[in-house]
Amino acid sequence: MVSTLWVLCLLVASAFGARVQVSVDDSQLEVGQSTKLHVTVVLSGGDGRVRGVPQVAAPESVVVASLGPTSFTQTTRGYTVTGVRFDYSVKALVEGPVTIDPVSVVVGRDTLQTDPLVLEVLPASAPPETQIVAQAGFAEETAWEGQVILYRYEVRSLVDLHRSRWSQLASDSLVRPRDGGPVRRQYVIEHPDGNFLVDLTLDPVIVAGSGDLELAPAVVIIEIPTASSARRDPWGLMGRTTRKTLATEATTLKVRPLPPAPEGFSGLVGEFDFAGEVDETAVVVGDSVNWTIRVRGDGTLEGFSLPEPIDTEAARMYDGSPVVSGGVEADRYHAQGSYARVVVPTTEGALALPPLEVITFSPAQGDYVTHRIALPEISVKPGKEGSGEVESFAVEPSTSEPELDEGQKVHDAYASGWATTPSLFWLLRGAGGLGVMLGIYPVLLWIREAVQRWEARREARNAPPPATPSQQLAVLPADPEARLAALDGVLRAALAKSGAVDEGALERGAAIDGLPFELAEQVRAVVRILERARFAGEAPPDDLDARVRAVVRTLEAA
Amino acid sequence: MIRALRCLVIFAAVLCANLANAGPVEDGFAHWEAGEQDAARAVWEEAADTATPSGVLLYNLGVAWYRAEDYPRAVAYWRAARRLRPRDARLTHNLARGRAALEGAGNPVAMAWGWMELATVGEVGLLGLLLLFIGGLRVALRPRAPNPAPWWITWAVGLFVLGLATSGMHAVSTAPVLVVVDAPAVVRGDARVDAEERFVLQPGAEVRAEHRLGDFVLVRSGDDRRGWIPVGAALGVGPGAVRYSADRN
Numbered sequence: 001m002v003s004t005l006w007v008l009c010l011l012v013a014s015a016f017g018a019r020v021q022v023s024v025d026d027s028q029l030e031v032g033q034s035t036k037l038h039v040t041v042v043l044s045g046g047d048g049r050v051r052g053v054p055q056v057a058a059p060e061s062v063v064v065a066s067l068g069p070t071s072f073t074q075t076t077r078g079y080t081v082t083g084v085r086f087d088y089s090v091k092a093l094v095e096g097p098v099t100i101d102p103v104s105v106v107v108g109r110d111t112l113q114t115d116p117l118v119l120e121v122l123p124a125s126a127p128p129e130t131q132i133v134a135q136a137g138f139a140e141e142t143a144w145e146g147q148v149i150l151y152r153y154e155v156r157s158l159v160d161l162h163r164s165r166w167s168q169l170a171s172d173s174l175v176r177p178r179d180g181g182p183v184r185r186q187y188v189i190e191h192p193d194g195n196f197l198v199d200l201t202l203d204p205v206i207v208a209g210s211g212d213l214e215l216a217p218a219v220v221i222i223e224i225p226t227a228s229s230a231r232r233d234p235w236g237l238m239g240r241t242t243r244k245t246l247a248t249e250a251t252t253l254k255v256r257p258l259p260p261a262p263e264g265f266s267g268l269v270g271e272f273d274f275a276g277e278v279d280e281t282a283v284v285v286g287d288s289v290n291w292t293i294r295v296r297g298d299g300t301l302e303g304f305s306l307p308e309p310i311d312t313e314a315a316r317m318y319d320g321s322p323v324v325s326g327g328v329e330a331d332r333y334h335a336q337g338s339y340a341r342v343v344v345p346t347t348e349g350a351l352a353l354p355p356l357e358v359i360t361f362s363p364a365q366g367d368y369v370t371h372r373i374a375l376p377e378i379s380v381k382p383g384k385e386g387s388g389e390v391e392s393f394a395v396e397p398s399t400s401e402p403e404l405d406e407g408q409k410v411h412d413a414y415a416s417g418w419a420t421t422p423s424l425f426w427l428l429r430g431a432g433g434l435g436v437m438l439g440i441y442p443v444l445l446w447i448r449e450a451v452q453r454w455e456a457r458r459e460a461r462n463a464p465p466p467a468t469p470s471q472q473l474a475v476l477p478a479d480p481e482a483r484l485a486a487l488d489g490v491l492r493a494a495l496a497k498s499g500a501v502d503e504g505a506l507e508r509g510a511a512i513d514g515l516p517f518e519l520a521e522q523v524r525a526v527v528r529i530l531e532r533a534r535f536a537g538e539a540p541p542d543d544l545d546a547r548v549r550a551v552v553r554t555l556e557a558a
Numbered sequence: 559m560i561r562a563l564r565c566l567v568i569f570a571a572v573l574c575a576n577l578a579n580a581g582p583v584e585d586g587f588a589h590w591e592a593g594e595q596d597a598a599r600a601v602w603e604e605a606a607d608t609a610t611p612s613g614v615l616l617y618n619l620g621v622a623w624y625r626a627e628d629y630p631r632a633v634a635y636w637r638a639a640r641r642l643r644p645r646d647a648r649l650t651h652n653l654a655r656g657r658a659a660l661e662g663a664g665n666p667v668a669m670a671w672g673w674m675e676l677a678t679v680g681e682v683g684l685l686g687l688l689l690l691f692i693g694g695l696r697v698a699l700r701p702r703a704p705n706p707a708p709w710w711i712t713w714a715v716g717l718f719v720l721g722l723a724t725s726g727m728h729a730v731s732t733a734p735v736l737v738v739v740d741a742p743a744v745v746r747g748d749a750r751v752d753a754e755e756r757f758v759l760q761p762g763a764e765v766r767a768e769h770r771l772g773d774f775v776l777v778r779s780g781d782d783r784r785g786w787i788p789v790g791a792a793l794g795v796g797p798g799a800v801r802y803s804a805d806r807n
Contacts, residue, residue, distance in 0.1 A: 050741075065751030066788070068787065087790055166697070326610055411649075414587070414617060417612060442710075
């Protein structure tokens with residue numbers, strides 16, 4: 001995650017040139033624990049590029065390794081900053097304080113340096129006595145009303161955790177600050193008695209009430225992946241987990257009310273630093289000077305504003321929009337704000353304004369503290385009159401390349417077009433639906449027809465053999481016409497069989513001509529009788545059945 | 559049937575949303591014309607972060623980074639834009655110019671499929687869908703029509719082309735192209751900071767991401783060498799590259 005907090009902190013500073021800052025995810029480490037260190041470079045226009053990867057010099061009690069750079073462009077509240085963040089892995093080896101020397105970063109032709117960074121390495125805590133241990137509570141036992149403190153949720157486990165979900169911190173006397181939410185960290189501590197996982201969540205809250213604040217035990221539901229599911233599902237898509245519910249002990253926080261506030265109390269509770277700077281120290285009457293007051297502290301800046309600007313004979317003043325951010329870093333809550341005040345001198349000479357006074361409450365001192373922010377000395381010269389012309393020395397912005405041959409130029413940006421493209425996910429889901437309809441249905445149709453053909457062939461194969469003409473003669477119908485038709489059919493079948501031709505393709509005359517003469521004469525005679533009986537209406541002779549039987553038997557025998 | 563119709567409606571809605579969301583390109587270009595390069599780039603990058611960016615948007619971001627003389631980033635955006643606008647001559651020219659401005663970046667890794675040099679995955683998918691639709695509908699409506707072979711062939715070709723498109727999409731989403739930016743990236747033999755160094759990729763090197771393990775990405779270079787680089791060392795643009803970005807843990 002790009003360290004948004006640092007970026008915002010450096011955001012306004014970037015207006016004065018490139019800035020570099022070093023930060024660390026955890027300033028307190030245990031022996032064997034690793035954390036990430038970030039060197040964040042915020043660039044302003046015309047700074048050039050960051051050259052090379054900055055080297056981080058550290059004592060032998062820690063191991064530092066580069067994880068590579070990440071560039072970012074961030075727009076917040078109208079400001080756009082670009083920069084590069086270099087990530088490093090820091091692993092603590094030996095107990096004690098560790099000082100990371102200032103890191104040098106080369107930006108264009110300039111070399112910038114960070115402040116030194118101090119880490120505290122604690123002895124490695126013992127692995128949890130049971131498989132999983134859950135703890136929750138405030139980092140401090142007492143707090144002042146309005147102070148921001150951290151509520152820690154911590155799970156220490158000897159086994160891998162799939163997920164842990166804590167119950168919500170519920171109290172009317174605890175309010176989350178507007179800037180900055182809970183921060184979760186997971187890390188492994190390498191311990192001689194066995195490595196263990198720490199799942200830590202730091203939740204910043206503002207203490208709103210006073211007195212003894214009792215909080216109910218926190219409950220955490222932990223999901224642990226089962227070994228058997230990992231074997232069954234190596235891809236982790238259908239992994240099974242076992243659930244475990246643990247409860248911590250109830251906690252009590254003693255909240256002290258603030259002493260009676262002096263007049264002009266800003267409402268800030270915490271340890272705050274104020275600093276101011278101006279962008280110009282020599283101006284002419286009527287020009288504006290940007291006076292930037294930066295505030296940083298461990299309390300919330302919610303609702304804070306600078307004392308009302310009061311115009312004097314020497315200058316008029318206007319307030320701009322503040323930029324405020326906050327969050328948990330290095331196990332503490334930090335908020336920072338940048339408050340812009342525009343000063344327009346109205347008389348020539350050295351501009352001297354009374355310092356700004358901001359009264360805050362310091363929990364460390366248990367008392368109110370007055371911060372004074374003086375305006376740096378500004379020399380004001382008489383303004384130009386008469387010409388009415390404004391001379392600008394600003395560099396004209398340009399989006400064009402220097403003069404090059406046509407082939408060496410790159411084409412310019414498109415003036416219009418779609419900003420987004422349809423997601424193929426929906427296209428291919430649609431294709432999936434249509435594919436089922438249009439792709440699978442014909443296949444099913446073809447399969448159905450193939451099955452029908454196969455079944456027809458199977459039925460034909462399994463069907464009983466057709467009855468022989470003699471067998472057909474045994475079951476003649478009783479109806480005279482049907483009986484004559486059946487006799488004709490039997491005779492035809494017998495002829496086909498004797499000629500070894502298909503019954504449908506039989507030509508009766510040709511088949512009879514192919515028979516031996518006597519037999520052919522017998523068949524012709526029977527055929528004539530049958531035709532006359534069927535089509536001329538003559539009464540068939542009584543021995544017709546017998547004659548047909550005789551002819552059929554002779555034909556079968558032949 | 560209902561599912562297919564629902565998908566078509568959603569697709570049409572996404573298309574309409576795209577038509578309605580054409581503003582950021584113009585907004586950024588207004589800054590661009592005014593010489594406010596950083597503001598233009600911020601507008602375009604914000605638009606690119608909120609939805610699947612179009613080829614035009616990625617192209618413009620490439621131009622913006624080129625003007626800022628960050629050639630590796632320009633190449634990264636143009637490379638991503640080429641996947642969406644493979645026949646854009648301006649883009650092809652600019653990508654060549656961007657690569658020419660780099661020193662020691664090596665051979666760029668090729669597209670996952672050769673046909674991606676000519677057509678986008680979406681175009682091929684639509685073609686496959688159309689063929690599948692024509693062939694499938696004819697076969698489904700007149701299953702006993704004489705001589706159905708041409709329709710079956712159309713259907714089968716459609717299915718094949720759709721399969722190609724799906725395969726291309728899978729390749730793009732699972733193994734996107736990353737471009738080394740800011741500083742040379744040390745390629746290691748394992749996903750550890752103290753693993754042996756194999757070689758160094760210079761800024762602008764175009765590699766294919768194959769797998770992510772913690773803070774490291776397994777990459778394959780254009781000359782077919784493999785190794786692990788830190789996640790933040792290379793920039794990937796597009797939906798498939800999100801999993802290889804430093805902000806995604």
